Amino acid sequence: MSTPTDTVVRKGLSPRKRAQRSRLIQYAVLVVLVLVALFSADWGQIGSVFFKPEFIKSTFQDGVLQALVKTLEYTAGAFVIGLAGGTVLALMRLSSVGPYRWLATAYIEFFRGLPAIVVFIAFSLLPLAFEGMTIPWDPYGVVWLALGIVAAAYMAEVIRAGIQAVPKGQIEAARSLGMPPGLALRKIVLPQAFRIVLPPLTNDLILLVKDSSLVFMIGVAADAYELTGFGRDLANTYSNLTPIVVCGFCYLIITLPLGLLVRRLEAKAARAR
Amino acid sequence: MALVEIKNLHKSFGGNHVLRGIDFTVEQGEVVCVIGPSGSGKSTLLRCVNLLEVPQEGQVFVRGEEITDPDVHLDAARAGIGMVFQQFNLFPHLNVLKNCTVAQTTVLRRKPEEADKVARANLERVGLSEKVEAFPAQLSGGQQQRVAIARALSMDPALMLFDEPTSALDPELVGDVLTVMRKLALEGMTMLVVTHEMAFAREVADRVVFMDGGVIVEQGPPAEVIGNPREERTKLFLRRVLDPTHVEPS
Numbered sequence: 047m048s049t050p051t052d053t054v055v056r057k058g059l060s061p062r063k064r065a066q067r068s069r070l071i072q073y074a075v076l077v078v079l080v081l082v083a084l085f086s087a088d089w090g091q092i093g094s095v096f097f098k099p100e101f102i103k104s105t106f107q108d109g110v111l112q113a114l115v116k117t118l119e120y121t122a123g124a125f126v127i128g129l130a131g132g133t134v135l136a137l138m139r140l141s142s143v144g145p146y147r148w149l150a151t152a153y154i155e156f157f158r159g160l161p162a163i164v165v166f167i168a169f170s171l172l173p174l175a176f177e178g179m180t181i182p183w184d185p186y187g188v189v190w191l192a193l194g195i196v197a198a199a200y201m202a203e204v205i206r207a208g209i210q211a212v213p214k215g216q217i218e219a220a221r222s223l224g225m226p227p228g229l230a231l232r233k234i235v236l237p238q239a240f241r242i243v244l245p246p247l248t249n250d251l252i253l254l255v256k257d258s259s260l261v262f263m264i265g266v267a268a269d270a271y272e273l274t275g276f277g278r279d280l281a282n283t284y285s286n287l288t289p290i291v292v293c294g295f296c297y298l299i300i301t302l303p304l305g306l307l308v309r310r311l312e313a314k315a316a317r318a319r
Numbered sequence: 320m321a322l323v324e325i326k327n328l329h330k331s332f333g334g335n336h337v338l339r340g341i342d343f344t345v346e347q348g349e350v351v352c353v354i355g356p357s358g359s360g361k362s363t364l365l366r367c368v369n370l371l372e373v374p375q376e377g378q379v380f381v382r383g384e385e386i387t388d389p390d391v392h393l394d395a396a397r398a399g400i401g402m403v404f405q406q407f408n409l410f411p412h413l414n415v416l417k418n419c420t421v422a423q424t425t426v427l428r429r430k431p432e433e434a435d436k437v438a439r440a441n442l443e444r445v446g447l448s449e450k451v452e453a454f455p456a457q458l459s460g461g462q463q464q465r466v467a468i469a470r471a472l473s474m475d476p477a478l479m480l481f482d483e484p485t486s487a488l489d490p491e492l493v494g495d496v497l498t499v500m501r502k503l504a505l506e507g508m509t510m511l512v513v514t515h516e517m518a519f520a521r522e523v524a525d526r527v528v529f530m531d532g533g534v535i536v537e538q539g540p541p542a543e544v545i546g547n548p549r550e551e552r553t554k555l556f557l558r559r560v561l562d563p564t565h566v567e568p569s
Contacts (some may be wrong), residue, residue: 219408219467222369223474225396225423235419237412 094286101288105280110289113276114296120189120258120272125251127194132201133236139206150202157199166192166263185266192264197254204250208243209235245311252304255297273297320383322347322478323368325420330363337363338374339533345478352541355530356556361513364530365482368511369400373400382477387568398426401471401479403549405486407463409455415442415466419473427474434436434473445499458492461492465499472503479503481512517560521545529553 081089137152157165166307173179181187212235220230240247262275271279277293321344330338337360345351353361366372367379370386370393379387386396406451410418419438423429429437442448445465455463466482471479481500485493497519504523514520520527520541525545529536529552537550548554 077496213408215404215406215408216410218371219402219404219410220422221394222371222393222397222400222402224396224426225422226394229425233425234410238410241412 066229073152082264096287096291098286098288101284101286102292104284105289105292108280110273110292110296113271113273113293114299115256116270116276117255117296118300119186120193120261121251121255122199123186123190124193124197124258125254127190128197128201128250129247131194131198133207135198135202136205136209137231139202139210153201154199157196158203161195161259162193162196163260163263165196166260167316170264185264185270188264189258189261189266193254193257196257197250198293200253201247201250204243204246205239207246208239211242212238222224242315245308245315248308248311252301252308255300255304259297321345321380322349322382322394323511324378324380325364325368326380328364328367328379330360330367330372330374337472337533338367341377342535343528343533343535343538344511345511348507348509349525350504350523351512351526351528353511353513353528353530353555354517354520354526354545354560355536356516359530360533361530363382364484365480365511365513368478368480369397369402390512394426398422398474399477401468401474401476402466403467403471403479403481403484407455407460407467407487409463409467409470410536411455413454414451415447415453415455415458418455418466419470422470423473437475438469438473441472442466444502445469446470446495459492460488461495462486464496467501468503469498478509478511481510482514485514485516513527515560517545517557529556531556562566 064210105111135150135154138146139154141147141150172181172188181191183190215237216234217230220234221227225233258272259274261272262278266275273293273296277290279290281287323345325341325343328338328341329336339362340361341364344521353364355361363372367374368381370379374387376388377387381396381400384391384396386393409533410421413421416435416438417429419441420431420434422526423434423437427434439448442451445468447462447465449470450458450462455466455505457464468479468484482499485496488496493516497516500510500512500519511519512524522541524541526538527541528538529544529548531552536552537544537548543549544553545557548557
């Protein structure tokens with residue numbers, strides 16, 4: 047027969063003690079690993095390959111900031127195209143007209159299913175396939191188009207979800223005031239939908255910043271290089287990784303604040319709920 | 320000519336026949352309260368008046384115009400019919416003033432200054448002139464519902480529809496909204512009100528309509544329908560509503 051004291055006098059550690067001990071072991075293992083890495087690594091070699099001061103300096107002199115600006119320009123233009131295209135696609139997907147829905151679904155599934163790099167390679171081959179074909183605003187036109195076409199597919203699904211998240215009563219209120227469907231959409235539904243999807247849209251913007259690195263696949267001129275193309279070129283010239291590391295940090299300068307913004311927006315949305 | 324005239328209205332959702340042949344009118348300046356158990360079709364009837372629900376059969380005339388006619392300019396007709404919802408449905412991204420002007424400037428094409436003036440006058444009417452800059456989320460339920468009334472009034476409607484306007488409110492906030500509605504009735508506004516507030520119906524309504532099972536069971540002055548109902552179903556409903564602790568003898 048068991049008595050209440052059985053559990054108290056049981057041999058060995060209590061669950062809490064055991065958890066504490068397991069945590070201690072994990073910390074100890076981590077510390078050992080870090081120490082091993084610290085002492086076994088050849089810091090001189092690492093420093094001269096990844097962080098060589100004179101290459102950091104020359105990366106700046108060769109125009110990493112220009113490349114950063116190009117990255118921002120490519121991203122911004124593509125975001126605008128993606129936003130406009132995504133909104134149109136989202137509305138088509140929600141349309142009562144069947145063919146609109148089918149077209150939008152086909153587009154979205156197609157471009158979400160393809161690796162973005164395939165689209166970029168296709169764009170780089172366009173002038174060869176169609177002789178004499180040019181996309182205006184070189185190189186911006188082709189970059190914005192290629193990036194925007196893919197971004198629109200992703201954003202369409204986000205925006206569609208936002209539109210559907212607007213309560214039905216909002217549309218009823220707008221219609222009962224005499225607003226035609228298009229006006230109700232513009233004045234009442236879309237402003238609320240975009241507010242709802244601001245965090246996921248900002249996430250899409252971060253993805254777009256990174257996808258802009260695929261631009262070098264299109265084969266733009268050297269003075270139109272964005273960060274990745276620029277860093278890769280320079281790293282090849284120097285046979286050293288430092289320029290790529292500098293470019294990597296430049297990406298983080300853009301993406302980390304955006305990531306912080308997303309978390310802020312999500313927290314704000316959670317509070318408002 | 321009646322302001323609202325409804326002839327043989329039928330509405331079903333899937334296999335659920337919610338309205339089973341409604342004939343009824345609202346005269347200019349009349350306050351009509353529609354009462355009845357939930358699921359009796361009273362909200363559906365109200366929503367058919369501005370065609371938020373499209374009936375399968377029957378006709379709805381507002382100001383002599385058949386709004387169930389597919390060729391009618393529905394948006395123009397709706398602009399003249401104010402609607403107040405149970406859940407307020409204020410536009411959360413616009414402040415109180417903008418809530419009251421957005422349809423004026425776009426649907427009625429009023430100038431911004433004029434729309435502004437009309438909106439402020441109506442917010443004054445519902446006792447919220449100091450809240451023009453506030454956003455809906457900053458207001459209590461009762462204040463939100465009064466803004467919703469001001470929003471509808473700003474369109475200068477010929478008729479106001481109220482769909483259970485106090486059902487989503489905390490009990491202590493119901494009074495403010497009913498006061499505004501009582502004032503509107505006294506000013507001669509034509510009102511069609513779906514409500515569970517028996518005291519309000521008894522005091523303010525010119526006519527009370529009792530619905531059950533998708534038909535109008537009886538209607539007449541509140542003293543008759545609420546005070547001295549003829550039909551057994553009306554009596555049963557009123558006993559339950561007026562004395563919730565009442566237990567039917569089995």
